[in-house]
Amino acid sequence: MSDDSGAVLDYHQRTKHQLNGYAKGPASLDWDDQPSPFRRFDGCETVALPQPGAELDCRYADLDRPETIPAQPLTLTNVGLLLELSFGLSAWKQFGPDRWALRCNPSSGNLHPTEAYLLCTDPGLLAAGVYHYVSHDHHLERRCRFDAADLPAGLYVGLSSIHWREAWKYGERAFRYCQHDIGHALAALSYAAAGLGWRVELLSEAGDAEIGAWLGLDRAADFVADERETPDLFCRIDTGASAEGEFSGPALSQALQSGEWFGSAKRLSGRHFYRWPIIDQVTEHTLKPLTPVERLTLPALELAPPSRNPAASRLIRQRRSAQHFNGKSAPLPLADFYRILTALLASAKPPFTAWNWPAQVHIVLFVHRVDGIEPGLYFLPRSAEAADRIRPACATDYVWQRVEAPFELYRLQAGNVRQAAKTLSCHQPIASDSAFSLGMLAGFADNVAAEAWRYRRLFWECGLLGQILYLEAEAAGVRGTGIGCFFDDAVHGVLGLQDQTWQSLYHFTIGEPLEDNRLQTLPAYAHLTQSASPAPENG
Incomplete structure (x- = not known):
């Protein structure tokens, strides 16, 4: 190494x-000096x-x-x-x-x-x-x-x-x-x-x-x-x-x-x-050097139609991160759940058409309220033989029961996993009040040992999957939120993982959002047609 x-x-x-x-991290936040979210350059011609x-x-x-x-x-x-x-x-x-x-x-x-x-x-x-x-x-x-x-x-x-x-x-x-x-x-x-x-x-x-x-x-x-x-x-x-x-x-x-x-x-x-x-x-x-040209040949994959099908630009603009979920909402329909998971599998559609490497990230699911799916812990492999590779590294008491689904999906353990999901995600209720939450488990140590810059690539892949989840949640009439705060080794402990061969790099949660009516929503670019633009607040 x-x-x-x-x-x-x-x-x-x-x-x-x-x-x-x-x-x-910082002991306190210097709110008066929060970095501006908008980069600008002095001395440039604007177009x-x-x-x-x-x-x-x-x-x-x-x-x-x-x-x-x-x-x-x-x-x-x-x-x-x-x-x-x-x-x-x-x-x-x-x-x-x-x-x-x-x-x-x-x-x-x-x-x-x-x-x-x-x-x-x-x-x-x-x-x-x-x-x-x-x-x-x-x-x-x-x-x-x-x-x-x-x-x-x-x-x-x-x-x-x-x-x-x-x-x-x-x-x-x-x-x-x-x-x-x-x-x-x-x-x-x-x-x-x-x-x-x-x-x-x-x-x-x-x-x-x-x-x-x-x-x-x-x-x-x-x-x-x-x-x-x-x-x-x-x-x-x-x-x-x-x-x-x-x-x-x-x-x-x-x-x-x-x-x-x-x-x-x-x-x-x-x-x-x-x-x-x-x-x-x-x-x-993690500096990346020049590397050989890599391009993937992607399979065609049939996705069931989304339950909501607005103009693509409208759905993209309406994407939000949910702050709270309705923990007593009706279960997520099974068709929506299967559509969301299918969209995570590499195929000849965006965003995978902009991705050049085989899947290294797989999905551990905490299912809470999905119609037709027993609550529990599940595993979604995103490549062939991934389940066979990770199974020996996991806890021996998991059942690895194949679920009847349009793709490879395994039930590891049945039961209420809401408290576990909440605790593992830094005690955040968004991980337990949702329809389901998940962790992105990456083949880790071997990738980093092969080329140190792949550390970044693994997180890029997680972010790519996160954007899919954001848009697919909107298309299902619900909402998603990425979770960067989780107790890394506690997650690995629940799965029985003993070393850095596999690591959880990103969490995500999807459910029915609770809207905060105290917040006012304003148009994105109204300030461009007004005499005075709103001050670009930090945050």
């Missing part, structure tokens, strides 16, 4: 929540995007068969819609004098560490350059212009993370949550692209150094030191139009060498009272 892999395993163990204590709020021509169920959705033309209007439905605002919430924005891509604590960049080499769309997307203003900031005459016309999206935004609240564990959010964002981009008849091709062979140079993230002088962005993913947007040539990372790097860069990042916080050097260390240990 490499030194990097060993350090990553140590970081993961160090940042576990335990029943007798939580991972290291207006057409007014947000347009609708896609397809319904949510159409995304199950993306090949049937006609490709829309590559226009600035459609690019704006792509960015809005991936990273833009979905609403504002207000309680008394406090106002905060919600977005189409979810985020741990609504802190939004993920930033999105557009890189364009298509002169028919935009002048060749690197552009930063500002979700609050729904416009682009031109960070770089360069000569793309020798490059094929194309459109690319890059994603990065500002670890400080999460660390302000979550301390050392924040690095994990930033990786979740990258997975959420990639899935959100994939769904939005599919609604336009486009496809996201994840250029996962690119290394962090290359992505950082392409997006200008390696320009240290342009950023406040404690608020630097780290590169994560780089994607090509396939709009269905014939390309002039294949993407070449070296050619893009060569073209950018003579590029002219503009602007510097505005400060997000006035001070940084707490410091978490372990995050910088694990960032270094």
Whole structure:
């Protein structure tokens, strides 16, 4: 095992929540200095995007068969819609004098560490350059212009993370949550692209150094030191139009060498009272190098129609994180439950069309109230032979009874597991008052030992699955919530797992939400047509 892999395993163990204590975080929150959720650059030309709020021509169920959705033309209007439905605002919430924005891509604590960049080499769309997307203003900031005459016309999206935004609240564990959010964002981009008849091709062979140079993230002088962005993913947007040539990372790097860069990042916080050097260390240990090109051939998978089938853009915009559930609601219909679980299995539909690796994450289910399913603990393998591999590592008293379902599903133990779900998820009632909750169990130690950067990839996969669960819950007429706070080793103890071969990396819960009528909901972009925009509150 490499030194990097060993350090990553140590970081993961160090940042576990335990029943007798939580991972290291701030002793108190400096609410007056909460990082701004909106990154902006000074000294950049801005490029207006057409007014947000347009609708896609397809319904949510159409995304199950993306090949049937006609490709829309590559226009600035459609690019704006792509960015809005991936990273833009979905609403504002207000309680008394406090106002905060919600977005189409979810985020741990609504802190939004993920930033999105557009890189364009298509002169028919935009002048060749690197552009930063500002979700609050729904416009682009031109960070770089360069000569793309020798490059094929194309459109690319890059994603990065500002670890400080999460660390302000979550301390050392924040690095994990930033990786979740990258997975959420990639899935959100994939769904939005599919609604336009486009496809996201994840250029996962690119290394962090290359992505950082392409997006200008390696320009240290342009950023406040404690608020630097780290590169994560780089994607090509396939709009269905014939390309002039294949993407070449070296050619893009060569073209950018003579590029002219503009602007510097505005400060997000006035001070940084707490410091978490372990995050910088694990960032270094998980740097991704250039890797071989990997693409998956995905099977077709028939999904039953969702019980609700609004316009895809409407469902994407209505996605919310439930804060409370009705613990006495009617059971979730079996058809909805099976549809949600089927959607987690890799197939030739978004967001898996933007994912390049075999499934490494499997699902442990705490079933509370699902029609036709006995309450208890269940296991959903997401790849062939996963059940056979994990079964010997689990507690010997589990029955592993195959459930009659449209996919492979096992009952481990029947009975009321509500209290267990609540306790394991940091005593949060959202894990027990729902119809069901779950933990995402990853093949862990072997992946990290093989390549330390896969640590991030495992969390990306969890976030990808989380975005599926969010949208599928909405399509079932219920609501979901990601749970980053859980007692890691207590979860493993319940399952009988003894080492780091398997690790639970993310929890999720789905049920009937209880709405807080004290909160006022305001339109996402009304401020763009008003003389004074609402102050971008933190949170």
